[in-house]
Every structure is written in C-alpha cells, then in structure tokens.
Amino acid sequence: MTLSARNQLPGVVKSVVLGAVMAEIVVDVSGHEVVSVITRHSAEALDIKAGDDVTVVIKATEVLLQK
Amino acid sequence: MTLSARNQLPGVVKSVVLGAVMAEIVVDVSGHEVVSVITRHSAEALDIKAGDDVTVVIKATEVLLQK
Amino acid sequence: MTLSARNQLPGVVKSVVLGAVMAEIVVDVSGHEVVSVITRHSAEALDIKAGDDVTVVIKATEVLLQK
Amino acid sequence: MTLSARNQLPGVVKSVVLGAVMAEIVVDVSGHEVVSVITRHSAEALDIKAGDDVTVVIKATEVLLQK
Amino acid sequence: MTLSARNQLPGVVKSVVLGAVMAEIVVDVSGHEVVSVITRHSAEALDIKAGDDVTVVIKATEVLLQK
Amino acid sequence: MTLSARNQLPGVVKSVVLGAVMAEIVVDVSGHEVVSVITRHSAEALDIKAGDDVTVVIKATEVLLQK
Numbered sequence: 221m222t223l224s225a226r227n228q229l230p231g232v233v234k235s236v237v238l239g240a241v242m243a244e245i246v247v248d249v250s251g252h253e254v255v256s257v258i259t260r261h262s263a264e265a266l267d268i269k270a271g272d273d274v275t276v277v278i279k280a281t282e283v284l285l286q287k
Numbered sequence: 288m289t290l291s292a293r294n295q296l297p298g299v300v301k302s303v304v305l306g307a308v309m310a311e312i313v314v315d316v317s318g319h320e321v322v323s324v325i326t327r328h329s330a331e332a333l334d335i336k337a338g339d340d341v342t343v344v345i346k347a348t349e350v351l352l353q354k
Numbered sequence: 355m356t357l358s359a360r361n362q363l364p365g366v367v368k369s370v371v372l373g374a375v376m377a378e379i380v381v382d383v384s385g386h387e388v389v390s391v392i393t394r395h396s397a398e399a400l401d402i403k404a405g406d407d408v409t410v411v412i413k414a415t416e417v418l419l420q421k
Numbered sequence: 422m423t424l425s426a427r428n429q430l431p432g433v434v435k436s437v438v439l440g441a442v443m444a445e446i447v448v449d450v451s452g453h454e455v456v457s458v459i460t461r462h463s464a465e466a467l468d469i470k471a472g473d474d475v476t477v478v479i480k481a482t483e484v485l486l487q488k
Numbered sequence: 489m490t491l492s493a494r495n496q497l498p499g500v501v502k503s504v505v506l507g508a509v510m511a512e513i514v515v516d517v518s519g520h521e522v523v524s525v526i527t528r529h530s531a532e533a534l535d536i537k538a539g540d541d542v543t544v545v546i547k548a549t550e551v552l553l554q555k
Numbered sequence: 556m557t558l559s560a561r562n563q564l565p566g567v568v569k570s571v572v573l574g575a576v577m578a579e580i581v582v583d584v585s586g587h588e589v590v591s592v593i594t595r596h597s598a599e600a601l602d603i604k605a606g607d608d609v610t611v612v613i614k615a616t617e618v619l620l621q622k
Contacts, residue, residue: 221409223357224396224486226322228353239575240440241458244594245352250317255293256350257576257594259414259445259458262358266354275353275355280393281482281616282349283323285312285559286295286342287333288610290558291553291597306374307507308525311393324375324393326512326525326615329559342556347594348415348549352358360456362487373508378527379486384451389427390484391509391527400488409487415549416483417457419446419492420429420476421467422543424491425530425620441574442592460548460579460592463492476489481527482616494590496621513620518585523561524618534622543621550617551591553580554563554610555601 227278229254233270236263243268247276294345296321300337303330310335314343361412363388367404370397377402381410428479430455434471437464444469448477495546497522501538504531511536515544562613564589568605571598578603582611 231249243263245256254276268274298316310330312323321343335341365383377397379390388410402408432450444464446457455477469475499517511531513524522544536542566582566589578598580591589611603609 221487222400223411224390224392224400224488225351226393226396229319229321237576239443239577241438241443241445242440242574242576244347244576244596247352250319252296252317254296254345254350255347255594255596256352256358257347257415258352258358259360259456261445261456262360266352266356266358268352268354272354277351277353277357278345278349279483279485280311280322280324281391282345282614283321284292284344284614285314285323285325285333285335286344286556287335287339287559288554289601290612291555291591291593291601293594293597304375306376306510308505308510308512309373309375309507311375311395322393322395323559324616325559326523326561328512328523329561333557333559344558346550346552348592349413351413353355354358359485363453363455371509373510376507376509378481378509378529381486384453386430386451388430388479388484389481389527389529390486391481392486400486402486402488406488411485411487412455412479412483414445414456414458416479416547417455418426418478418547419448419457419459419467419469420478420489421469421473421492422621423534424545425524425526425534425622427527427530440577442572442577442579443574457492458549459492460494460590462579462590463494467490467492478491480617480619482525493619497587497589512615515620518587520564520585522564522613522618523615524620525615526620534620536620536622540622545619545621546589546613546617548579548590548592550613551589552560552612553582553591553593553601553603554612555603555607
C-alpha cells in the first residue's frame with residue numbers, strides 16, 4: 221500500500237521520551253534532527269527505540285516556508 | 288524572534304505551481320524533496336521562486352512515523 | 355512497515371475532484387462519508403478513482419470532539 | 422451554528438486517559454476505533470467519560486489516503 | 489453541542505475567494521485578519537459571504553508561538 | 556526572514572503548564588484567550604513565561620469556520 225503523504229524521509233531514531241499520553245521521538249534525517257510527537261500508545265505499539273530505522277511522514281499541507 | 292516549531296530545515300526551492308487558492312512548492316532539503324502547500328497569496332507575498340533559499344518549518348505534532 | 359497514525363479506516367472511493375493544486379476525494383467508510391483533501395499530484399500518483407479500496411489515515415492529534 | 426469541517430461522525434466514548442496536559446479519548450464509530458488527542462482541559466471542560474455520545478470532527482485537509 | 493477546540497473566536501467575514509477545490513476566507517477578529525482555508529464545498533454549504541458573522545475555530549495543537 | 560503562515564497575531568502570555576512531553580500556553584490576543592500546545596522542550600527553549608510578548612502563528616489550512 222502506498223501513502224498519499226508527499227513527504228516520506230528515511231531516518232534513524234536518536235531518542236524517545238514517553239509522557240503519560242504523548243511521546244517525543246527525535247529522528248536523524250540526513251544529519252538534520254526531525255522531532256515527531258505521537259501518542260505514547262503508538263510509540264509503544266511500534267516499539268520505537270533509539271537506533272531504529274524509521275520513515276518520517278509529513279502531509280504537504282502541514283509544511284510552512286520561511287524566506 | 289524565534290519560532291517554537293521544532294523542525295526547521297534549510298533548503299532550496301525547485302519548483303512552484305500556483306492554483307487559484309493554493310500553491311505547491313517543492314524544496315530540496317539535503318537531497319530529499321520536501322513538498323509544501325501554502326496559500327497562493329503567501330507564495331506571492333514571499334515571492335517564492337525556483338532557486339530561492341528557504342527554511343521548511345514543521346510542527347512536531349504534524350510528524351508521523353513509519354517503522 | 356507500520357504507520358504510527360492511530361486512525362486507519364478502510365473505505366471505498368466515491369468521487370474525485372481535481373483542482374490545479376489540490377484534489378478532493380470522498381470515501382465511504384462503513385456508510386459514513388469521509389472527505390480527504392490531498393495534493394492533485396498525490397491523487398494522480400496513487401491513481402485514485404471511484405470504486406478504489408483505500409485506507410483513510412488520520413493522526414490522533416487532528417481529531418476534535420463535540421459533545 | 423454549523424461547522425465547516427467536512428467530517429463529523431457520531432460515536433460513543435470507550436475510554437479516556439488523562440495526562441498532565443493532554444488527554445487521549447478512544448471513540449467507537451460504527452465499530453471502528455477512532456482516537457482523539459485533545460487538551461486535558463478540554464476533556465474536563467466537556468466532562469468526557471466512557472459511554473458518552475460524541476461527534477468526532479476532522480478537517481478534510483488532515484485526512485491522508487493509503488491505496 | 490460543545491466543541492473541544494480551545495480556540496473559538498468571533499469575527500466577521502471580509503472576503504471569500506473560491507478555487508476549484510479550496511476556498512480562502514478572510515475574517516476580521518477584533519481588528520486582526522484571520523485567514524481560513526476550507527473546501528469550496530464547505531464554503532458553499534455554509535453559504536459564507538462577506539459580512540457574515542462567523543466563529544473561527546482552531547485546535548490548540550495547531551498553534552505555534554514565536555518569541 | 557518572513558514566515559508563510561497567514562495568521563500571525565501579537566499577544567501576551569497569561570499562563571504556562573508543563574507536562575512531561577507537552578506544554579500548554581494561554582495567550583491573551585486583544586482580549587481573546589488563544590491556547591497553544593507545543594512541546595515542553597520548545598517552551599523551555601524559548602523560556603516562555605507569563606507576561607512575555609509573543610506572536611501566535613497559525614497556518615490558514617488549520618482554521619475552521621462555524622456559521
């Protein structure tokens with residue numbers, strides 16, 4: 221299955237912080253840090269931990285530009 | 288002024304497509320294509336065109352992960 | 355690969371409207387209409403058309419409640 | 422008053438988890454689980470609890486498709 | 489019914505631009521311009537036009553800060 | 556640098572609540588309360604506290620209307 225999201229970038233998980241409801245995951249994407257906040261439930265369901273290969277997915281309508 | 292968004296990645300505009308209301312801008316970020324959809328009005332106000340140096344800005348809560 | 359998004363609902367495409375930049379796709383999910391707006395480019399890349407089986411994907415942080 | 426959001430689905434609350442800032446609410450929509458993350462403050466202001474009838478509201482631009 | 493969204497601001501519509509799929513509505517909120525992009529279908533279903541009293545609704549997780 | 560986000564409103568911070576992962580900041584914008592949820596990390600990096608002058612930033616595609 222293919223996802224409609226235009227932005228799908230490969231990276232490696234650097235760190236995971238779990239809260240009661242949310243989780244913050246920092247991913248290295250080609251030397252840039254990309255931070256994702258998902259539910260703790262999802263982070264645990266995917267068993268996301270430092271060193272994992274992941275794909276960062278972002279819908280194009282969520283991307284702002286600064287110039 | 289500093290923006291709270293955790294994800295701010297430098298890139299170069301590759302292409303701009305203008306619709307009646309929205310605009311699609313493709314940005315090269317370290318060799319990855321990142322696509323942004325903003326209003327046509329914003330694209331024109333920032334005068335965004337191919338070759339421009341821009342920063343791609345994404346709120347952490349908008350970033351999904353796939354593993 | 356598994357996606358972190360908590361909401362992944364199976365449905366069938368009912369209609370597709372293409373604009374210059376965006377596309378509107380109406381999906382039937384268990385008798386409910388769910389409307390998705392993605393880029394025209396994505397709609398064409400996935401070749402989305404009426405009758406297709408698709409999965410509707412929504413990040414939990416995007417879901418409001420009314421009571 | 423009518424809301425512009427295209428996706429408004431009726432459901433029943435199955436569970437509520439409260440964190441310090443956020444709350445996770447699982448809603449049954451026609452047999453599908455839909456997860457919403459809102460502020461704890463909102464969950465308390467609406468007094469959301471298991472068994473409540475609610476409407477799940479999602480802006481069309483937040484809906485991705487997978488095919 | 490009450491909506492979970494924390495931000496609900498009263499305003500008056502100043503202008504409407506319709507595209508093929510999307511619509512851009514500019515709203516005056518206490519002297520500030522607030523711009524909303526919704527589907528053309530929603531704008532037409534609500535019959536939104538200049539001079540209308542509306543409420544601008546924004547989920548708290550969508551609000552960035554700059555300092 | 557100029558940000559593409561159409562909605563940039565000046566305000567004053569009224570309160571900050573920190574969770575493990577997220578932070579809730581209430582801002583007074585011309586007498587209206589606007590609530591922002593960002594990561595705790597961002598709130599601390601910007602050192603956001605009551606009384607601070609801030610700008611509230613919202614992408615136009617995140618703004619719903621009610622009429």
